Amino acid sequence: MSRKVIVRSQEEILxxxxxxxxxxxxxxxxxxxxxxxxxxxxxxxxxxxxxxYQNASGSYRQGLELxxx
Numbered sequence: 796m797s798r799k800v801i802v803r804s805q806e807e808i809l810x811x812x813x814x815x816x817x818x819x820x821x822x823x824x825x826x827x828x829x830x831x832x833x834x835x836x837x838x839x840x841x842x843x844x845x846x847x848y849q850n851a852s853g854s855y856r857q858g859l860e861l862x863x864x
Contacts, residue, residue: 826858829857831858844859848863
């Protein structure tokens with residue numbers, strides 16, 4: 796996910812202010828707790844969310860499940 800998407804997500808979903816420069820830390824912390832980190836950065840360019848979900852496990856799968864809602 797790009798920094799811009801993270802900042803927007805934090806503002807829209809969590810309703811917590813996130814400055815365009817240096818914001819989005821709360822959203823990033825939540826993503827990291829679900830195993831969604833830099834190693835998954837371009838995963839949705841190659842697979843759909845549903846495809847990735849089918850092969851995921853543990854906390855990563857839980858995080859993807861939340862994204863599917």
